[in-house]
Amino acid sequence: MNALFSIFTITITMGCVFGMQIMQPFHVIDERISDITVWSSIREKQMATTAVGAFNENRIPTIQFLSFCQNGGKVYNDGIFSFPELKNGSQFRAISSMDGYVLLGTSKSEVIPAGKITQKSGAVMTLKQIENFPITAITSFLNEGKPSFLVATWAIPSKLVRFDVNLEDLIEQGPSLELTIGSVRSGVSTGQNFSYFVSDAVPSELVTIDNNNFVQKQSITLPCRSIRNGHFVRGDQSSDYEFSFWVSHSSPLSICKVRHNKDDGMASVVSFFQIDGTDDLAGTSIIANTHDGQIKSIVGTKSYHKATPATVFLLRDDGVISLEKSWKFDGSSTINCIRFDDDIAYLVNRKSPGEIMSINVTEGKLHEQISRDFSEHNASYCPIYVYGGGTRTSKISIGAPLVFEIKIPTRNVTNSSDVQWMQIGLTVETDELSSLEIFFEIDLEEGKDHFFPIFLGASQLSSSSSSTILRAKFSSASSIPQPGIANFIESRVAARDIKSFKLVVRSLKSNFLPDEERIVKHFSVQTCTSL
Numbered sequence: 001m002n003a004l005f006s007i008f009t010i011t012i013t014m015g016c017v018f019g020m021q022i023m024q025p026f027h028v029i030d031e032r033i034s035d036i037t038v039w040s041s042i043r044e045k046q047m048a049t050t051a052v053g054a055f056n057e058n059r060i061p062t063i064q065f066l067s068f069c070q071n072g073g074k075v076y077n078d079g080i081f082s083f084p085e086l087k088n089g090s091q092f093r094a095i096s097s098m099d100g101y102v103l104l105g106t107s108k109s110e111v112i113p114a115g116k117i118t119q120k121s122g123a124v125m126t127l128k129q130i131e132n133f134p135i136t137a138i139t140s141f142l143n144e145g146k147p148s149f150l151v152a153t154w155a156i157p158s159k160l161v162r163f164d165v166n167l168e169d170l171i172e173q174g175p176s177l178e179l180t181i182g183s184v185r186s187g188v189s190t191g192q193n194f195s196y197f198v199s200d201a202v203p204s205e206l207v208t209i210d211n212n213n214f215v216q217k218q219s220i221t222l223p224c225r226s227i228r229n230g231h232f233v234r235g236d237q238s239s240d241y242e243f244s245f246w247v248s249h250s251s252p253l254s255i256c257k258v259r260h261n262k263d264d265g266m267a268s269v270v271s272f273f274q275i276d277g278t279d280d281l282a283g284t285s286i287i288a289n290t291h292d293g294q295i296k297s298i299v300g301t302k303s304y305h306k307a308t309p310a311t312v313f314l315l316r317d318d319g320v321i322s323l324e325k326s327w328k329f330d331g332s333s334t335i336n337c338i339r340f341d342d343d344i345a346y347l348v349n350r351k352s353p354g355e356i357m358s359i360n361v362t363e364g365k366l367h368e369q370i371s372r373d374f375s376e377h378n379a380s381y382c383p384i385y386v387y388g389g390g391t392r393t394s395k396i397s398i399g400a401p402l403v404f405e406i407k408i409p410t411r412n413v414t415n416s417s418d419v420q421w422m423q424i425g426l427t428v429e430t431d432e433l434s435s436l437e438i439f440f441e442i443d444l445e446e447g448k449d450h451f452f453p454i455f456l457g458a459s460q461l462s463s464s465s466s467s468t469i470l471r472a473k474f475s476s477a478s479s480i481p482q483p484g485i486a487n488f489i490e491s492r493v494a495a496r497d498i499k500s501f502k503l504v505v506r507s508l509k510s511n512f513l514p515d516e517e518r519i520v521k522h523f524s525v526q527t528c529t530s531l
Helices: 483-490
Strands: 008-013 034-043 048-055 061-068 075-082 092-098 101-106 110-115 135-143 146-153 159-165 171-178 184-189 194-199 205-210 215-221 227-233 241-248 253-261 267-276 281-291 294-303 310-317 321-329 334-341 344-349 355-360 384-388 394-397 402-407 419-430 436-444 451-459 468-475 498-507 517-529
Touching: 034 092, 034 101, 034 334, 034 344, 048 092, 048 334, 061 101, 061 334, 092 146, 101 135, 101 146, 135 194, 146 184, 184 227, 194 227, 194 253, 215 267, 241 281, 241 294, 253 281, 253 294, 253 310, 267 321, 281 310, 281 334, 310 334, 310 344, 419 483, 419 498, 436 483
Parallel strands: 008 267, 092 135, 135 184, 227 281
Antiparallel strands: 034 048, 048 061, 061 075, 092 101, 101 110, 135 146, 146 159, 159 171, 184 194, 194 205, 205 215, 227 241, 241 253, 253 267, 281 294, 294 310, 294 334, 310 321, 334 344, 344 355, 384 517, 394 517, 402 498, 419 468, 419 517, 436 451, 436 498
């Protein structure tokens, strides 16, 4: 045996490990969303946000934004964005994000910028000179203060293409690199100096990429085969090493733990973990985090037999990997974990419509909330306050500004906690949607030295229909956060010091008919405060 494989190996037989828990408490994310294939965390401040790639009801690739309140398992539907240009049967196969900038790759060698990248919304870029190969892995890192992305193709050998975000927040295709391995299926990054890509082959191989010089430094063979997904765990500052975990798509299911030197990026296999009795299961996702001095990993799977439901495994690594818990999901053939925060795991299936659930993996407690309309819910594991909402109607001539105010009820004045997250919703029905400006003001109690007028944006859309409805949602956790809302959150304003919220809707249209009207059907503000 190659000296590389002188590693610690553990085999677990499922029949001897804990009682399998049967559960199916999934909840629909959005009736329009189906077949979730990729996901990436795009924002961690105030309220964490994850983007998932899926299809909409017309089988058009679509991004679904989900927000996660701290200290609990509540999930917020933060809106969707579809890409009509991808009508040629494309499907998202890879995604990565860095500092709010997002890049997606498709099964037809297309690259789609999103998040803070300021390309025209829905812009689609095709890989130059590397067409007709699916994009199967993307990593990201900071390059002189701006994100760069490494895009890997499903080819033999695989090729890497670098994309850089310039000073204008536009993305540009850079150099390419041919790897010594083929059929790359997954990749992870340290966030700065190194990226690691692994092949979906027998056996799987891992290559180390120097992000700064864009060269391959190393190639090693792993004891796992047909690796499908990986996750990188950053070590503490006192350690010289960091780790990555990789799950196989072969049976029986196996996990490889790899150690990475922080200085030179060189990788070595630490351990190989196998679960016997998983002949009908294949690994599809793995997410790991460090909690209470231990590394815990959630492994999602796909079942290849109708009699065997998809299973999720919880692994614990305190120097030796062990299987801690597992859950079966009747009625689901594939279950993936898209987030793992402390002890809360967020799981999705690939059904139509797409569904989600969250579970406290330590307590086994299920969190069953999924909020599709934030105006309808006012309870969470972090205090949620909803102002306005309901069916409120206000009419005004299109030429004059509409001022809509929500005064804060006195029942909340005792809450001195800081506002950590805010979301604003608005529904407007109008005869014509043209050059609509939206301002939002936060008025504080007398004696406070802050006043927050916020310009939310302008709609330049037009419609020939007799009735047009504008639904707008602005969130401090959105993929493209509003600077004014962000500044308000960073100011750490106490909830009890807020006097009122005011919305100003104004049209820039100079020529209008006196009888033209805008009808505001809904205006609400939701805040999430610290405990």
